[in-house]
Amino acid sequence: MSAFAGDPLAVQQATLASVLDTLDALAADRKTTLGIVLDEFQEITRFGVGRARSTGKTSDASRDDQPEWHLRGVMQRHQHLSYVLAGSKPALLEAMAGKNGAFYKMLDPYPFRPIPKDHMGAWIDERLDAVGLQSLGAGHWCLEWGGPRTRHIVRLARKCVDRAIPGATIDAAAVAAAFSEIVLDEEHEAVQTWWQRHSSQQQNLLRALAAEPMGPTTKEMRRRFSLDGGSAGNTLKSLVQAGDLIRSAYGSKHAFDDSFVRGWVIAKALPDLGIRDKAITHVATPTSEYDG
Incomplete structure (x- = not known):
């Protein structure tokens, strides 16, 4: 589908629907069921109307403009296709399958645990x-x-x-x-584009998480990385909702979902604050709780 990436959203949606409808019709003709796997399907939320979808606060009128709701409608009319929707960003997946999400009560969740x-x-x-x-x-x-x-x-x-x-x-x-x-x-160009979509507060919080094991909402970290004490917690939550951060194995701690993004922040964004002593492979492993 990458060949259609430059087309208007409506054209992309129509193309996807046409492909899936054709497969459903083909399976019906052959009196069989086809399995369709859509990998990293949470990326569909990058298109269409803003980020309101991830909070579940969108109106019914706007749902038709959102690709995940469009996909739901296409899937519901198929009788000969079985879908596996695979993804790697838990916060986005939970939002889409949650009470106000497009796939609420439509999917059976099956979490895969990390390989030992x-x-x-x-x-x-x-x-x-x-x-x-x-x-x-x-x-x-x-x-x-x-x-x-x-x-x-x-x-x-x-x-x-x-x-x-x-x-x-x-x-x-x-x-x-x-x-x-x-x-x-x-990865430089892709991550740089991703980075520029974030606010200065989000960027500073990401810098803090890349640099130090202390939580970004502690007083010392707010001072060092110019984080607004009143909104640092909300900024952290927004990055988790967007799939940029995940809960780590350290209780209430947070970590980068993408190690290559973490490395880019260390190499390209930390020097903006004069921090040049971190290796690109540096992993800020938390050792104590913080007020996040």
Whole structure:
């Protein structure tokens, strides 16, 4: 569908509906059921009317203009298609499937838990060995710096292979170099565009989370990163709702959903505040609770 990305929203919606209707008709002719998997389907909320959809406060009149409601309508008329809607941003998925969301009571949620770290790390080391490379903790560092997204971890491991000469050792330095290449060369333009869509308050909060293990709503962090004490909490919530941040494994703490975005903020946005001592792979691991 990327070929139609420049078309007006209505044209994109009509094209998608036409494709799915054709598949439904084909399945009906063959007296069978087709399975359709829409990966990262939460990205549909990037089009159409603003961000009000994620709060559930939109009016019925505006729903037809929202791609997720349009998709719901298309899906409901199909009798020979079964849908799997896969996504990786829990906050957006929950909003779309929640009480005021487009897919309320239409979907059966099936959460996938992360692959156990020991298993994933060992698998990466084994795959490196299979292509003639020697892993020196590469699996561990791919998990440490590429997570929490599994596809980022795998992409980082693949980049290590692409950059290596036959028989090379893949150690922490090699993984860090691969991470840097992805962030600064391959992801730079996309992340820069994403960054510019955020307010200065949101940008400063993201800087704070990239730099330090302390919570961005503490007094010290508000001072250091020019965060408005009255709205820092609400800004944090807005970034979670947008899928930019997730709840981490540290209770009430928050973390970047995208490790490559985190690396970009460290490399390109922290220097704006004079912070240049953080490696691009730096992970601000929380160690204590904060008032967030």
